[in-house]
Amino acid sequence: MPIPTGKARVAGVLGWPVAHSRSPRLHGFWLDRFGIDGAYIPLPTRPEAFASAVRGLRDAGFAGANVTLPHKEAAFALCDTVEPTASRAGAVNTLVFRDGRIVGSNTDxxxxxxxxxxxxxxxxxxxxxxxxxxxxxxxxxxxxxxxxxxxxxxxxxxxxxxxxxxxxxxxxxxxxxxxxxxxxxxxxxxxxxxxxxxxxxxxxxxxxxxxxxxxxxxxxxxxxxxxxxxxxxxxxxxxxxxxMLLHQARPGFRAWFGVDPVVDEALYNFVAADLLPSAS
Ligand SMILES: NC(=O)c1ccc[n+]([C@@H]2O[C@H](COP(=O)([O-])OP(=O)(O)OC[C@H]3O[C@@H](n4cnc5c(N)ncnc54)[C@H](OP(=O)(O)O)[C@@H]3O)[C@@H](O)[C@H]2O)c1
The missing domain is CATH 3.40.50.720 (NAD(P)-binding Rossmann-like Domain)
Structure with a gap:
């Protein structure tokens, strides 16, 4: 994986707990494959800290974040703009910070x-x-x-x-x-x-x-x-x-890192290898 520079784009996944999330492995695979100057990290966030954490990420220059349980409805309420996919789903799983605004969508x-x-x-x-x-x-x-x-x-x-x-x-x-x-x-x-x-x-x-x-x-x-x-x-x-899990990650990756990534057998096998019962 390329070592991030001072210009790296950064995103992550907010959840509580978040250790079970496969998203860092999945996005990490793509960052490595495309040689992107970026990072994607787990962001364990308690429910009561969710809103301040999201605003903090935005203010600290993050490109955006995924949102997983139990924050998907809270994310919906927090966004400045909610895309139709999220309105239909009543929940947000992808945040993009755009010109200081929090934009939410649902990619499931x-x-x-x-x-x-x-x-x-x-x-x-x-x-x-x-x-x-x-x-x-x-x-x-x-x-x-x-x-x-x-x-x-x-x-x-x-x-x-x-x-x-x-x-x-x-x-x-x-x-x-x-x-x-x-x-x-x-x-x-x-x-x-x-x-x-x-x-x-x-x-x-x-x-x-x-x-x-x-x-x-x-x-x-x-x-x-x-x-x-x-x-x-x-x-x-x-x-x-x-x-579905692999494909739902594509729109976020594209928005944060500027590349439309591919879902192929190598990615499938890489993430599947981590799906041990003990990690669920
Ligand atoms: N592959 C992906 O990318 C992806 C994305 C999102 C979700 N998922 C998976 O989709 C599943 C549902 O997620 P969710 O967020 O919709 O969960 P949820 O909001 O908790 O809803 C679960 C639903 O399952 C029903 N249910 C539970 N046990 C059942 C049983 N034995 N027989 C019949 N119905 C039963 C519940 O019925 P009641 O209302 O009667 O309790 C409820 O309608 C989870 O397994 C989740 O991991 C996968």
Whole structure:
């Protein structure tokens, strides 16, 4: 990695805790690959210090920062300008300091769609069912809708899922009907936390799913969730959550360091090597 000079561009990731974040490894890989005079560092920030920390980074000449749990909503409230991606998601994961102003965006939806396309899957080609009703469901469902897909949401909490579907103008499917609904879908997305290390697997039977169904899991620890294993065993295409994680980092890197970075196998393998269960 090139040693930063006095002109280095600096960014980082604000979270609490932040030690589990893969972003320093990911951005560090790109800084090294492109020989950029810059640095990207973890910024462990307590919730009560978040606003002063962000203003301090801006005032200290940082180019910007990523924002992870638990600060994504606080970041939304703090920004001078919020881009439409963040308004739609109700949360900010990327900050860019521009002429003293704090500009926020949300790149999760971009990351998901970019990863689909990188695998040759066009989101507008068919209907999509997104499972969940949290922040990731909101970001991914909105992005699929913006990309031209007919999107439905199913969540185990019917009230929460129904509210989200109504807010985004999407169809809601009852949780107990999720398996029957697969017959009409081109893409199934797990945007719940089910299947994460330490969590129960997602309860769904894919045996009656059409052979053309693409199954995408946002979970990336483990890389092969029980859902993806089931999909592969049924002969379906299966996409893990790491691709989305890598692609969602691109807009921030471009804004801070001036290069549109590539997501390729070398990066995937480099970050995947760090996804040990103990690091989750
Ligand atoms: N790959 C990426 O780049 C990326 C980006 C963002 C998020 N993610 C992943 O996406 C997942 C969701 O994140 P989030 O921020 O949306 O979390 P969140 O806001 O906490 O929402 C979690 C959702 O999962 C549901 N859920 C939890 N356990 C379930 C189960 N056993 N069966 C059915 N539903 C269940 C919850 O239902 P209730 O409302 O009923 O509790 C809730 O709707 C996480 O695994 C996260 O790591 C990945």
């Amino acid at each position: 939806g971009f990351g998901f769609i970019a990863d689909l396309r990188a695998h040759g899957i066009e989101p507008a080609a068919g209907p999509a069912l997104v499972l969940g009703s949290g922040g990731a469901t909101r970001a991914v469902a909105a992005a699929l809708q913006d990309a031209g897909a007919a999107v439905s949401i199913a969540g185990r909490n019917a009230a929460r899922a129904g509210e989200l579907a109504a807010e985004l103008g999407l169809a809601a499917i009852r949780w107990e009907d999720r398996e029957d609904a697969l017959a009409d879908q081109a893409i199934l997305v797990n945007a719940t936390t089910a299947g994460m290390i330490g969590q129960a697997p997602l309860a769904i039977d894919l045996s009656r799913a059409p052979g053309t169904l693409v199954v995408a899991d946002l979970v990336y620890v483990p890389l092969e969730t029980p859902l993806l294993r089931q999909a592969r065993q049924a002969g379906l295409r299966a996409l893990d959550g790491l691709g």
